[in-house]
Amino acid sequence: MDALTSAQLEAFRKGMEPYVVFNEAEWxxxxxxxxxxxxxxxxxxxxxxxxxxxxxxxLKGSVxxxxxxxxxxxxxxxxxxxxxxxxxxxxxxxxPATNYIEALEPSQIIIIxxxxxxxxxNNPMLAYKMERFGRLVAEHYLICYxxxxxxxxxxxxxxxxxxxxxxxxxxLQRMPQxxxxxxxxxxxxxxSRIRKRILVEK
Amino acid sequence: MDALTSAQLEAFRKGMEPYVVFNEAEWxxxxxxxxxxxxxxxxxxxxxxxxxxxxxxxLKGSVxxxxxxxxxxxxxxxxxxxxxxxxxxxxxxxxPATNYIEALEPSQIIIIxxxxxxxxxNNPMLAYKMERFGRLVAEHYLICYxxxxxxxxxxxxxxxxxxxxxxxxxxLQRMPQxxxxxxxxxxxxxxSRIRKRILVEK
DNA sequence: TCAAAACGTTAACAAAAGATAAGAATTTAG
DNA sequence: CTAAATTCTTATCTTTTGTTAACGTTTTGA
Numbered sequence: 001m002d003a004l005t006s007a008q009l010e011a012f013r014k015g016m017e018p019y020v021v022f023n024e025a026e027w028x029x030x031x032x033x034x035x036x037x038x039x040x041x042x043x044x045x046x047x048x049x050x051x052x053x054x055x056x057x058x059l060k061g062s063v064x065x066x067x068x069x070x071x072x073x074x075x076x077x078x079x080x081x082x083x084x085x086x087x088x089x090x091x092x093x094x095x096p097a098t099n100y101i102e103a104l105e106p107s108q109i110i111i112i113x114x115x116x117x118x119x120x121x122n123n124p125m126l127a128y129k130m131e132r133f134g135r136l137v138a139e140h141y142l143i144c145y146x147x148x149x150x151x152x153x154x155x156x157x158x159x160x161x162x163x164x165x166x167x168x169x170x171x172l173q174r175m176p177q178x179x180x181x182x183x184x185x186x187x188x189x190x191x192s193r194i195r196k197r198i199l200v201e202k
Numbered sequence: 203m204d205a206l207t208s209a210q211l212e213a214f215r216k217g218m219e220p221y222v223v224f225n226e227a228e229w230x231x232x233x234x235x236x237x238x239x240x241x242x243x244x245x246x247x248x249x250x251x252x253x254x255x256x257x258x259x260x261l262k263g264s265v266x267x268x269x270x271x272x273x274x275x276x277x278x279x280x281x282x283x284x285x286x287x288x289x290x291x292x293x294x295x296x297x298p299a300t301n302y303i304e305a306l307e308p309s310q311i312i313i314i315x316x317x318x319x320x321x322x323x324n325n326p327m328l329a330y331k332m333e334r335f336g337r338l339v340a341e342h343y344l345i346c347y348x349x350x351x352x353x354x355x356x357x358x359x360x361x362x363x364x365x366x367x368x369x370x371x372x373x374l375q376r377m378p379q380x381x382x383x384x385x386x387x388x389x390x391x392x393x394s395r396i397r398k399r400i401l402v403e404k
Numbered sequence: 405t406c407a408a409a410a411c412g413t414t415a416a417c418a419a420a421a422g423a424t425a426a427g428a429a430t431t432t433a434g
Numbered sequence: 435c436t437a438a439a440t441t442c443t444t445a446t447c448t449t450t451t452g453t454t455a456a457c458g459t460t461t462t463g464a
Contacts, residue, residue, distance in 0.1 A: 067352065067355065067356050069356045074355055074356050075355075076351065076352060076355045076356075077351075088341075088344055088345065088348055089344075089345045089348050089349065092341050092344075092345060093345065098352070099352070127330065128329065128330050128333065131330065131333040131334045131337050132333045132337075134337040134341070135333050135334075135336040135337035135340055138337055138340035138341045138344050139290075139294050139336070139340045141344055142290055142291075142294070142340050142343055142344050142347065143290065143291045143294060143295065145344065145347035145348065145350075145351060146290055146291050146347065147291065148347075148351055149278065149279075149347060149350055149351060149354075150269065150278060150300070150301070152351075152354040152387050153269065153276055153277075153278045153384060153385075153387055154269050154271045154276050154278075182355065183355075185354050185355055
């Protein structure tokens with residue numbers, strides 16, 4: 001846990017703009033409830049079996065969400081810079097998480113603990129904006145997830161991959177292929193075949 | 203669009219309790235922003251290509267979310283009594299919906315238009331509770347969707363069906379099997395085979 | 405720097421799912 | 435009440451995916 005530089009604070013403030021804009025007085029109180037954590041590569045942000053009592057904002061770096069099923073690591077999602085990160089279900093319900101989240105590279109993550117989130121939600125000075133903030137963040141992910149579920153319902157793995165080629169620049173550029181395969185709901189071997197099929201068809 | 207009986211209002215108030223509790227003054231203003239609609243079987247609540255400018259609460263009945271892909275109807279989700287219903291992405295972003303929502307039986311749905319939602323979010327008397335309400339509803343679906351995505355990533359269709367047997371009482375009892383198949387991300391023929399496989403294995 | 409680990413492709417085979425069609429049972433609607 | 439539509443199962447065939455293993459390449463970390 002480290003002190004935040006003013007540049008980091010500015011980046012955070014700007015990154016949150018789509019979700020919440022604080023005035024100066026609010027900001028001063030708000031930043032008393034956040035901490036900066038430096039994660040080493042592979043360091044865990046959340047762990048299956050443990051309650052995830054915090055959520056974060058990726059200031060620098062990236063994280064990978066994964067499950068372990070029958071001893072096998074299966075990647076479910078990623079968060080990159082300027083995105084939020086949490087094992088949401090665990091954070092929101094207080095139940096143990098069922099997935100892991102790890103830093104994929106040395107990462108700076110701003111963290112708000114559940115306790116501090118609740119303090120702010122109960123602080124008259126911040127309550128309204130924090131409720132709104134929570135709503136907009138949840139809605140943002142709701143939309144992402146709705147689209148992702150649609151893709152599993154209506155598309156074949158090949159169609160999902162072709163769609164990712166159009167829209168998933170960051171994932172394609174920064175993630176190894178076997179993570180992408182898991183993300184698409186298939187095995188790495190199968191994705192390798194799909195890629196070959198697409199090449200031949202062209 | 204019909205007038206709400208006091209019994210219906212009470213049922214609505216109670217159904218929303220997990221998300222929002224209004225005092226009497228707030229409630230009086232709130233209910234000026236809602237309407238009751240009676241849907242006939244197969245009547246559309248939302249339509250692909252059109253913006254979904256409303257969201258609802260299923261007071262009685264049930265609805266089905268579906269896509270049409272290459273002329274084929276694919277069921278993605280259901281909402282039952284005491285659940286919310288909307289083509290959320292469209293409602294939240296103002297973009298045209300990509301899916302349809304239809305009543306599966308004669309249904310009573312309480313509707314809040316986008317315009318009225320915005321009026322309430324901007325009304326100082328209700329703003330805080332409406333932000334909170336929106337947050338809790340969005341978080342509720344976020345959790346549902348997160349679990350659903352996990353199931354596509356980590357489970358086989360057979361495992362998803364077995365899980366549904368344990369937890370999906372309402373869907374299993376009330377939905378025809380080909381809707382359930384789509385919901386699980388497979389074809390009706392495939393679900394029929396899975397069911398046979400499970401019987402034989404027992 | 406160098407051995408170990410991770411990564412992507414390919415092959416071979418098994419298992420599962422998709423597509424299509426046919427037929428029986430059930431439900432729906434006029 | 436009855437014809438039409440819907441639903442579910444089954445069969446056949448094709449396509450795709452999963453599994454396992456091997457191999458060369460690249461990356462990683464001590």
